[in-house]
Amino acid sequence: MPTSNPTPTPTPKATSKTTATTTTETANVPPKGISKGVSDATMIRIKSELETMLMFAMSRGKVINTELNPLIESNNLDDLINAHNILSKNIAPATPRSIAYLKVLSQDDDTKSIFKRLPIIRNLVILAILFLVVFIGASLSDQVNTDSLSKGVLSNSGLSLLLNIVFLCAISGLGVVFYLLKNVSEGVEKSTLMPEQAIYYIALIVLGLISGLILSEIVSSYNEGKDLSIFNNAVLALIGGFSSDAIFSILQGIIDRIKSIFSVSSNN
Structure with a gap:
């Protein structure tokens, strides 16, 4: 009987090629939950900020470039970013966030006073009154005078030292609060006020008290306190x-120069 040869099973020659193609396609597909480019929420936020800046520029009478029209109407990310950059330069130093913050304050309940709408102003006014009361109370003491102030911290002691420090701190506090109230009013006028600036203001108040004391003590120690008056110490504490931020920058500059001198000497 003739022996029937079994039909050979075809060997898939393109298996490796098919596997490589599948692997490449899988690598190009982003994982589940991750999409290419920015999300729709980001696009909506960019367009919202563009509208906010555009309305602000129009209400303030700023010049708006007509080349913005096709960029704003586009749904292309590059066009929207270019439009955002152009409008940001037009409204500077204001920012979209500061504009939105002041818009919320202005749209608040009309029955509320400015102190309730903007608590930072209320807190600064309370601090100003407190420093003023302390200043008047300390100045009424007969232990706060030209002689006691000219002695400084090292040559003075007891209650006289305490009252003189309180007196100088009160003047320094009035100076820093005066600066902050001016800064807040400019921030409201120029639409640059931000809610997180309250933290910076707290640090600046402490820095102002320290810088006022340091400045007044430097003068009191100069020439052993001779030819100095209460007016000089008070003015320097106020300054x-x-x-305070300028004095901090000066001290930081001095420290940086000293560090650079030591670094150069160590390299040599």
């Missing part, structure tokens, strides 16, 4: 509080 130290008002320009």
